[in-house]
Amino acid sequence: MERIEKYRSKGLKLTPQRLAILEYLDGNTSHPTAEDIYRAVKKKHPTISFATVYNTLQALLEMGEVMELTIDPERKHFDPNTTPHHHIVCTRCGKIGDVFVDYSSALELPPEVTEEFTPISNHIDFYGVCKKCNKTKRRTK
Amino acid sequence: MERIEKYRSKGLKLTPQRLAILEYLDGNTSHPTAEDIYRAVKKKHPTISFATVYNTLQALLEMGEVMELTIDPERKHFDPNTTPHHHIVCTRCGKIGDVFVDYSSALELPPEVTEEFTPISNHIDFYGVCKKCNKTKRRTK
DNA sequence: TCCAACTTTTGAATAATTCTAATTCAAGAA
DNA sequence: TTCTTGAATTAGAATTATTCAAAAGTTGGA
Numbered sequence: 085m086e087r088i089e090k091y092r093s094k095g096l097k098l099t100p101q102r103l104a105i106l107e108y109l110d111g112n113t114s115h116p117t118a119e120d121i122y123r124a125v126k127k128k129h130p131t132i133s134f135a136t137v138y139n140t141l142q143a144l145l146e147m148g149e150v151m152e153l154t155i156d157p158e159r160k161h162f163d164p165n166t167t168p169h170h171h172i173v174c175t176r177c178g179k180i181g182d183v184f185v186d187y188s189s190a191l192e193l194p195p196e197v198t199e200e201f202t203p204i205s206n207h208i209d210f211y212g213v214c215k216k217c218n219k220t221k222r223r224t225k
Numbered sequence: 226m227e228r229i230e231k232y233r234s235k236g237l238k239l240t241p242q243r244l245a246i247l248e249y250l251d252g253n254t255s256h257p258t259a260e261d262i263y264r265a266v267k268k269k270h271p272t273i274s275f276a277t278v279y280n281t282l283q284a285l286l287e288m289g290e291v292m293e294l295t296i297d298p299e300r301k302h303f304d305p306n307t308t309p310h311h312h313i314v315c316t317r318c319g320k321i322g323d324v325f326v327d328y329s330s331a332l333e334l335p336p337e338v339t340e341e342f343t344p345i346s347n348h349i350d351f352y353g354v355c356k357k358c359n360k361t362k363r364r365t366k
Numbered sequence: 367t368c369c370a371a372c373t374t375t376t377g378a379a380t381a382a383t384t385c386t387a388a389t390t391c392a393a394g395a396a
Numbered sequence: 397t398t399c400t401t402g403a404a405t406t407a408g409a410a411t412t413a414t415t416c417a418a419a420a421g422t423t424g425g426a
Contacts, residue, residue, distance in 0.1 A: 156295070191328060218343060280404075
């Protein structure tokens with residue numbers, strides 16, 4: 085997600101807006117939504133539009149430079165780390181953490197499934213409570 | 226998902242519309258969207274509204290009688306089978322299959338994750354290609 | 367430096383889902 | 397069986413996330 089050469093060579097035109105988005109995403113492990121990105125980039129480029137964020141994300145998706153996460157039923161999250169990994173979500177605050185373990189060898193599918201589907205990959209959503217929320221009193225109701 | 230007594234005893238008022246939704250969901254393994262349910266129930270209750278489908282789904286969610294699936298980035302799918310299980314999605318047609326295997330014991334989390342999160346549960350999305358799509362020629366672009 | 371092709375922008379358009387207010391109804395009480 | 401009331405249904409408006417369209421502005425190779 086760093087060297088800008090990589091993007092130009094893949095035919096991506098590098099505008100200031102895109103550079104700002106790339107910079108924001110580089111090494112970012114916060115799993116931002118489109119809105120998170122929009123708000124962050126807006127600080128340096130107050131005129132940037134949502135469409136530009138979505139356009140750029142679309143381009144990066146097609147280049148395989150970001151992944152779309154479907155963990156959150158309300159909105160898409162994006163992950164610039166495209167090496168295969170899993171996620172853990174705090175069920176109280178929604179914080180998303182990374183899990184860099186390859187469980188594939190342990191995930192054998194039963195015959196009734198492999199008869200119907202040829203498996204290709206997998207992704208695990210772990211659910212739990214983060215440290216901060218564990219300290220906080222659970223809201224009563 | 227069957228005995229209607231269960232619902233009444235939990236304070237759910239049983240209207241004809243709700244009974245039709247319950248009947249449609251009972252034993253349904255197609256992982257329908259709200260629209261799938263709306264269209265199906267509409268056959269018997271032509272005046273049913275989307276709001277009723279969403280209301281009922283909300284009530285069933287709160288009762289723990291259906292699960293919301295986030296596999297599809299475009300829309301929510303619902304599963305009346307609330308016993309813990311996983312899913313496999315056809316990356317070509319979107320068909321969703323069930324995987325009734327408990328992999329929990331194989332899904333140990335590394336310390337850097339358990340330091341930050343107290344894990345509670347997990348759900349695996351498997352991705353693959355279904356039998357039907359495997360037969361079909363892949364569309365060339 | 368020039369210019370075609372690609373981007374950005376604004377605002378409108380979609381699509382999924384939620385909300386609102388008025389009307390209707392389920393089901394326990396009488 | 398009828399009454400009563402809180403809950404459910406409905407139509408349609410409202411919201412929210414995301415996409416699209418057209419005009420204006422830029423990038424980067426020639």
